[in-house]
Amino acid sequence: MTGKVDTRQAILDRAAELLQERGFNAFSYKDISTHLGIKNAAVHYHFPTKSDLGAALMRRYRERFDAWVAELEVRHANDPVKRLDGYLSVPLSYLRNGRKVCPIGVVEAEFDTIPEAMRDETRAFDARSRAWLAEVLEEGRASGIFRFDGSAADKALLITAALQGALQVARAGGVRLFFVALRQIKRDLGVAASVPTG
């Protein structure tokens, strides 16, 4: 009802963009405040330290992922291909929205330099995301839709690592490389590429 948007959320929105575009160490409170038309100190009011900001940011990623999963389960509860495509559409949206990379990947690349609270939230998000994909893969294999050797957990790890890496590689080598990786992932699962490939 108020024309005013929630500043706290707006800060996190901008921080998320900056994280995935530049990394945690390469953006500042001023980058955020300028973008919102406020001052440096106002951001500190909402997040006293950068550690607070970073941890809240990763926590929100995880919460949103959980909400996204819950919604997807309702719509495509019994369709492994649709669930997989839903999962793959996340990094795809990162790529299309300014060649952003996976937040987990950036944070892990800077892991030894970021606040401990942020690392904890990252671990939680990472494990959650991988576990859900493993579930999808297992069901798809049981249905005879996916084909792969080894455990679903192992295969899920490989796929998430590849997606994370492919988003990064696309920065240096061009977006086409991400689509190639995506296609190969599906090929290796024995399914045709149904997500746009370029």
Place this chain on the structure above:
Amino acid sequence: MTGKVDTRQAILDRAAELLQERGFNAFSYKDISTHLGIKNAAVHYHFPTKSDLGAALMRRYRERFDAWVAELEVRHANDPVKRLDGYLSVPLSYLRNGRKVCPIGVVEAEFDTIPEAMRDETRAFDARSRAWLAEVLEEGRASGIFRFDGSAADKALLITAALQGALQVARAGGVRLFFVALRQIKRDLGVAASVPTG
């Protein structure tokens, strides 16, 4: 003959460690100079700007890779499995030597914040590395040793992206995850894991 080691090389050695441990933006000239027991200004003598340092660093990675390939070709010219294992031993050494990540991955994560000269060298290194792996995969498939669908270039891209991502994931989730990814990569190629798996 002189007891003195080449300072320029020592700087690059330390910079390489710091890059793979902390990222390009999170280390300083002082981190390097202190480690070598010299002063900040001495480092600037060898590399006037950080851009110079970063570009020289990535160039050296590529040159060393080329030399490494040349040596490996002599020893294992006709053994795709040994050549693949050689390739996989590189990220493995990163992992074991202090949970370092792939230099290409870190740089790509920070891509929009690093000097253009450094980006150019990164692109060159990345393309070189992937092209060589594709060659190995193609020969291995022709010999009936590897099994995979799609082009060797596509498969090479997927594998390099996965290795890059897996090194990062191992930071948050533990080194075991890298070995799991490694095993799955080989499984998907239809070969048994011959590199230590944990």
Place this chain on the structure above:
DNA sequence: GTCTATAACGTGATAGAC
């Protein structure tokens, strides 16, 4: 909840002596 003002610090970089 946002502002002004400022503190305290680390950074990349340079000048000039040795």
Place this chain on the structure above:
DNA sequence: GTCTATCACGTTATAGAC
């Protein structure tokens, strides 16, 4: 080739007015 000394700047963070 390395040193001392210093500069200009950006950063996180805080105090206190409004």
